[in-house]
Amino acid sequence: MQAQPTLNAIELEKLKDKIKDIRIAMLTTMEADGDFHTRPMATHDIDADGTMWFFTYDNSNKVDEVRKYNRVSLAFADTGSETYVSTTGTAEIVKDQAKINELWSDFLKTWFPNGKDDPTIALLKVSIHAGEFWDRPGGKMVKLFEM
């Protein structure tokens, strides 16, 4: 097993703080033809090592796409509070019912009406290795971290 670089606690707290009121991430993957594909995804807690988890159907386009090309970006935008955060990472598909049970909450029924025991549900695990945010009003970019 290869040791992964991890965010330090300060970087992680900053990232958490920036996105805590933005419950939706715009996830970008690459399609087989090289086009980018972006869609909104409901976010969950961030692990202490900077991992983010998402629920997905295991037969969805995004699953195919990350299996072919595992780089992704996650963008967080709140035009009201003018908060913009962007992170870059790699994604993998994880089928782990214990983790699904742990992360499940009923608001996910909007997208997964059959609930957490639906056998076609999987987790998309994103290991982020770089992040930036923009502070108003000047809109200057601040590097959160880069590994």
Place this chain on the structure above:
Amino acid sequence: MQAQPTLNAIELEKLKDKIKDIRIAMLTTMEADGDFHTRPMATHDIDADGTMWFFTYDNSNKVDEVRKYNRVSLAFADTGSETYVSTTGTAEIVKDQAKINELWSDFLKTWFPNGKDDPTIALLKVSIHAGEFWDRPGGKMVKLFEM
């Protein structure tokens, strides 16, 4: 010159309507190492053929990135009104002072304090060829168009 597919008027009106209150797009490009890179960009009007224009410095990372790999995605997210739109396209760098003058407005001084006559300003022209939006409350995806 190759003829470009263009959005029809209905698709364009729908797209315009969806993003009219979201002044900021999250632009994703690819870095030389294959990572994705996303940042917020101030949007302007959409041309009748679905072209979107952005201001940039011609020595910025995004200019390098689209010169190497010209696919981009533009995501529009407003968590308040629950509006999510995503478009996919190709980008090119355009140095055209007449077009810069036409599109300039003074709010851009936040990012371009030297104003529209700064010789290092360029336009990033994005020709979009696919778009999606999500309708609440179900969050089901609706294809805007695909070319």
